[in-house]
Amino acid sequence: MLSDLKKLTATIFYIWPMFLRVILLSPFALIYKVVLHLRHGMFNMGVLKSKDMGHKLLKVGNLALGGSGKTPFVEYLIRVFGDEFEMGVVSRGYGRENDNLKNVTVDDTAEEVGDEPLQIKRKFPIIPVFLKGDRCAAISALRHSHGSNEVIVLDDALQHRKLMNGLNILLSSYERPFYKDFLFPSGKLRDLRSRAYSSDLIIITKSPTILDLQEETRMRKSLAKYNKPVFFTSIKYTRPQHIFSQKILENKVNEHAILVTGIASSQGMKKDILHNAKDWTYFDFGDHHSYSEKDIQKIIEKYGSINVDTVIFTTEKDAQRLTRGRHVHLLKELPIYAIGIEVQFLKEEEKFKNAIRNYVRTNSSFS
Structure with missing residues (x-):
C-alpha cells in the first residue's frame, strides 16, 4: 500500500503544478488532516x-514522505557515537518480504530485510540491526539479545506513537522545509506540522555547503515558535x-556517465556527479x-550502445539490490x-553532540 502511495506521490509532485495540487486536492488533504x-x-x-x-532511544524521523536523509543521519550517529556508547538500530525495514522480527546479517538480501x-x-x-513494524517488540528483542545498556537508534520512528520515551530528532530538508509544505x-x-512541537532537536538537512546567512536567519525565525535547537x-x-570489487574510482570525469537511482530525491546527486561528464544518461526508478x-x-x-569512455554510477542504497539476485552475473564486468552520502x-556540531551525550548520560538507567 505504501509503495502505491509513493508512486501516486511521484505522479502528483512531478507532473502537477503546485497551485493545481493545493487547490484540487485540498479536500482530500482536509480529510487526512482530520484522521x-x-x-x-x-x-x-x-x-x-x-x-x-x-x-x-534516539528517534530519527521526519514529517514528509521521504527525501530528508534519515538513513545517512542514522549512519552519522553510529559513526560519531559508536565508539563512545554501545549502540543498536531498530527499523521497520521498508520494502522487505514480510514483517517478521529479524536480526539483520551482512549476508541477508534487500528483499529479506530492506535496502536501508x-x-x-x-x-x-x-552494530545489531533489528527489524519489526512493532518497534517495541524489536527494542525488546535487541535488548534481550545484546543487553539493556544499548543506545538504540530508531530509523523513522517519529510517527510511532506507541513508543513513549526517547529523544526525538526531526529532519527536514533545506529545499522543502516542513513549515512551507502541505499535507x-x-x-x-505525512503528518501535522504541529508534531514538530514534540521534537527535541530539529535538523535542516541537505543545506548548501555555504549557507546564505539571510536565508538561515529566515529559516530560524520560521522555526522559532517550536522552541527547539536548530542545526544545519x-x-x-x-x-x-x-x-x-570495492575498487575506488579515482577520476569521476568521463566522456559519458550513466546514473541509475531508485531513491526519493536524486537532484543533489545529479548535480554533483553529472557535471563531471560531457554527456549523460539517467535511469530514474522509484x-x-x-x-x-x-x-x-x-x-x-x-552502456553497450555508447562508443566513448563511460562509467555507471548508482547509490549505496541501490547497490544493496543490484549486488544480489539473478542479474548479478550481467553486472559484474x-x-x-x-x-555514498x-x-x-555546517556549524554547532559540538553543541549537537553534547545534546546527545547529555540525553544518554541523564537517562543511563531504565524506568
Missing part, C-alpha cells in the same frame, strides 16, 4: 496506549566504489525499486560504482 488529529488525540487522551520502553537496514549493517557489521496529497507532509547540515558524497532483469538489460544495452554539520 491525523483523531489519531493523535486518541494517543494524547490515552485511548490508544503508548508503551514505556525505557530510555536511551542492509546498507547500515554492511557498513557497521558489529498529502496537496503537499508531501549538508551532505558530502563519498568516492565512487565498485559495487563488486524509491526502494526492486530491479528486474528487464531493468538491468536496459542499462546494459544503453561493468564499470558500475556506488556513491555522509552528513556534515
